[in-house]
Amino acid sequence: MNSRTIPLIGFVLLVVLLIAGLKIADKKTELPSPLIGKPAPAFDLPVLASPDKTMSKESLLGKPYLVNFWGSWCVTCRAEHPVVKQLADLNAVYIIGMNFRDERDDAIAWLKRWGNPYDVSLIDADGRLSVDFGVYAAPETFLVDPSGTIVFKHLGQLTWDVVENEILPRVSEMETGS
Amino acid sequence: MKPGNFLVFIMTLVISAAVMAQVAPVPEPLVFETQQQEERFNALTMELRCTVCQNQNLADSDATLAHDLRRKVYEMLMSGKTDDEIKQYMVERYGDFVLYRPPVQSNTYLLWLAPLMMLLAGALILRSSIKKRSALLDKKNLKIDR
Numbered sequence: 211m212n213s214r215t216i217p218l219i220g221f222v223l224l225v226v227l228l229i230a231g232l233k234i235a236d237k238k239t240e241l242p243s244p245l246i247g248k249p250a251p252a253f254d255l256p257v258l259a260s261p262d263k264t265m266s267k268e269s270l271l272g273k274p275y276l277v278n279f280w281g282s283w284c285v286t287c288r289a290e291h292p293v294v295k296q297l298a299d300l301n302a303v304y305i306i307g308m309n310f311r312d313e314r315d316d317a318i319a320w321l322k323r324w325g326n327p328y329d330v331s332l333i334d335a336d337g338r339l340s341v342d343f344g345v346y347a348a349p350e351t352f353l354v355d356p357s358g359t360i361v362f363k364h365l366g367q368l369t370w371d372v373v374e375n376e377i378l379p380r381v382s383e384m385e386t387g388s
Numbered sequence: 389m390k391p392g393n394f395l396v397f398i399m400t401l402v403i404s405a406a407v408m409a410q411v412a413p414v415p416e417p418l419v420f421e422t423q424q425q426e427e428r429f430n431a432l433t434m435e436l437r438c439t440v441c442q443n444q445n446l447a448d449s450d451a452t453l454a455h456d457l458r459r460k461v462y463e464m465l466m467s468g469k470t471d472d473e474i475k476q477y478m479v480e481r482y483g484d485f486v487l488y489r490p491p492v493q494s495n496t497y498l499l500w501l502a503p504l505m506m507l508l509a510g511a512l513i514l515r516s517s518i519k520k521r522s523a524l525l526d527k528k529n530l531k532i533d534r
Contacts, residue, residue: 243483244479244480244481244482244483245480245481248480311452336456337456338456338460340456341457341460341481342481343481344480344481344482346439346440346453346482347453
């Protein structure tokens, strides 16, 4: 091996690393979601429309449901709203709007203004449940199966692509499976 | 110092003071029962990443998530959870990414061993180049002190 080949090999290795780095750069924004396959955190939270009532995780066992973390302060939630509405119109899955770190009046006004896509909205006023769910930022969407296990998580704005390719197939699988 | 420079200097001082005021470590005054608890809290929030910030730990960040996670650390600590249990809780939700010191496990061997491997590679290169040079010296019949 002469003295020129070593730097050359080094250079080629660097180029390979660069290309590999660029290839995975897109995937890097997908943060790991260790909660998948684990039981969803327990909750028993007041209902937004009538806060004297509560809804718990136990009461939801037996059917799949979607938990969509949102807030009236969240710009991206507004951006994904049409997709959530479109999904709701299919009546394919029960959708819980988890209204977190929000004011109740603001949340109700938001739903009135843009339309309410949720079967029910629950109040997680201080964001404690969002921490239990490992939420980074709103919106975040979790699909929970009939046994109460998280099977899918989507971080950020929900797109129809995700609904069609990730959420709906899983939901229909659960329904044929049970 | 030119007057212009002096002005820049003063402005830097003012701005940095303002920034420091903003990043007071824990805005909510937390009450600890023992000094040991306080030290553990400080150590934990230094070691846990604020997952929505660019390279900031929980102690440094003023993001809403950092507030919530600090509160969670505090609550778990006061309810008698160990440091490992608290870290475990965070890792179960936010992944190893939440730890500033990644654990030594199969997918991080490369990360941990890379510096050692580089050192080794450097030593090998150094050895071969020293050998080559001393061979060159021998060829030219030059004496070197050993």
